[in-house]
Amino acid sequence: MPPEVRADQSAPTDQSVLVEQGLLAGKLVLITGAAQGIGRETALLAAAQGADLILSDRSDLVQETETEAKDIADARGRSLTSATVLGDLETWEGAEHVVSEGTKKLRLPDVCINAVGGTIWAKPYELYEPEKIEAEIRRSLFPTMWMCRAILPEMKSRGTGTIVNVSSIATRGINRVPYSAAKGGVNALTASLAMEAAEAGVRIVATAPGGTEAPERRIPRGPGAQTEEEQGWFREVVEQTTESSLFKRYGTLPEQAWPIVFLASDAASYINGSVLPIGGGDQG
Template sequence: MIFQGRFADKVMVVTGAAQGIGAGVATRAAAEGASLVLVDRADLVTEVQQAIMATGGKAVSVQCDLETYEGAAQAVAAAIESFGRIDILINNVGGAIRMRPYAAFEPAQIDAEIRRSLMPTLYCCHAVLPIMQDQGAGTIVNVSSNATRGIRRVPYSAAKGGINGLTQALAMEYAESGIRVVATAPGGTQAPARRVPRNAEGDNEQERAWMAEAVEQVTSCAFMKRYGTLEEQIAPILFLASDEASYVTGSILPVAGGDIG
C-alpha cells in the first residue's frame, strides 16, 4: 500500500540500498514523495537509482564503504551536497556473514561480523547527528534483528544487541534536539537471491548444515511458523520513519511473527 505524499519534502538516506530491504524501503519511500540518497558499496545501487528516476522519483546514489568512518562521512556529505538537508536516516547495512557455533568462529571472523553489522550504524549515526542538530529535527531508523536471541551467529547477535543499545541511548540523549531514534527488529525474511553474497568465500557442506539449523530455530520460534516478506519488513520501517510515529522514540519494534528476540 502506497501512502501518497507521506514523505513529500523529506530527504531520506537509505544505507544498504542496493538490494533486499534497503532497495524496497527506498523504492516505496520515493513513491511516497521522498528525495532519496541511496548508499551502498555495490555498484548495483545505481540500478535502484535509475529505477526510481524512471518513475519520476528523485534519487542520487553514493558508492562507499560504511565499514569505515570515511564512508559514512562521504554519504552524509553527498546528501547535503545534493539536497541540502537530511530528514531521515535508515541504517540498513548488516547481515550475518557466516553461520557456525561460536567456538568455531576464528577471531578475524568475529571482527568481520562486528564491522559488518554494528560499525556502519554507529558511524552513520555519528556523521548525521550534527546535521540533524543544526536542523533541530530528524529521524533515525536502525534496522536491528530479533537474532539477539538465536543460534549459530553469536557475533552477529552481539552486533545487533549493540544497535539496540545505541538506539535507546541516542534516543534519550538527543530527544531535546528534536531527533527521534527508533529501530525495527526483523525476523527471518524471504527475499530474492542476493546478487552480492553474504559470504564471498561460499559455504561448505558443514556451514550449510549450520545454516539449516539456524533457519529451523528462526521458524520454530516465530508464533506464525514462517518467514516474513519484504513488504512486511518495509512497512514498519517506513511507519517509524514517518510523522505518524512522531511520539515514538527509543523503541525497538520486533517484526518477527511473534518472536521478540
C-alpha cells in the first residue's frame, strides 16, 4: 500500500475546473519579464486560461501587457484582477520589492513564473571581457535566484505554491558560454530548491526554451552585433540552434508559453524538480 498522503501534499480533488474554466482558473500568477517576449506571451495565455495577474518588469511597457490581458479576459466574459510592479530583478532589493508590493496590491501569488533573462552578447568565450561575463550572469541567473529567495518563504509558510523558472537549452551551445552557465545555474537551482520545498507543499519546475521567433525587442538587451565578425558569431548561434532542433526551425512564442502555463497549473501537480526542454527535440 502507498504511504498515507498528507493533506498539504494531496493531489487536486476536482480537475474538471481545468477543462471548464481554464488551466489557471482561480490562481493569482506573478510573471516577471512580462513586457515582451516569452514573459508577455505567457501573461496573455495565463489570462486566457483564467488567471489573475501580477505583472513585473523594469520597463513600464508592462502596463501594455496588462491592458492586453484585460482585453483577453473581457472577451471571455471575465473581469481580470491585476496589478503591475516595476523592479530591477538583477538586485535582491528589486525582487523583494516586486513580491512585497504585488502581495500588498493583491495578495501572495499562487504561482511565480520567472521569465527574466536572455543572451546579451554572442562571441567565443575567450573574447568575453570580465565585466560582460558578470553582466550575463546578473541578467540570466540572479533574477531567478532573487525571486525564488523572495517568494519561497511565504509560499512555504502558506503550505502551497508553484514556481516555474524559464531556463534555456543553450546550456549546450556555442558563443554564449556565460549565458549557458547562468541557465545551467537556473537548472540546478530548480532541482535543489524542489527537494527543499516539496515537504512544505511547494512545487518548483522549469522549462528550457530553444530558439524562439519573436518580434523585434522594444527593449534591447544590448547593443547587438556591430561588426561583420560579431554578426558572423551570431549567425553561428542561429545555425547551431536550428541544426540542434529535430524540426530544423525556431519555435514560436505560443509553443513556449503553453508548456509554462501547463507546468504552472494543477494539471502538472505531480511534476516537481524537472526541467522540460522546449527545443523541438534539442535536449540542451
